[in-house]
Amino acid sequence: QVQLVESGGGLVQAGGSLRLSCAASGRTFRSFHMGWFRQAPGKEREFVAAISWGGASTFYAGSVKGRFTISRDSAKNTVFLQMNSLKPEDTAVYYCAADPDMGELRRTVSEYEYWGQGTQVTVSS
16 A cells, blocks of 8 residues: 655746655555656646656656656655746646556556645646
């Protein structure tokens, strides 16, 4: 069992930066791929970024590539999402998720087994 708690969301102006954190509990955290997703009002939850269990591989949605960076600190059981050059269209609730399958990095909501409660990110124009 893994419990995930996100933090770091808030209100920021366009062009600004935020760093989201996801604290995980459970000894098996180090063996999970981790992902960030987001959901804007009236829209489906969408993939943002993923990082492999060892941190060697990452994968990004095209809309955030070059602006967002996912990383993990396994010693602290924490995953981060550094978000730079934020745009109003990045406004959403951001969710951290864990995938116990140690194969390829995945980007589908249904393939992630554990989810946090989400943290709101609002980017003003």
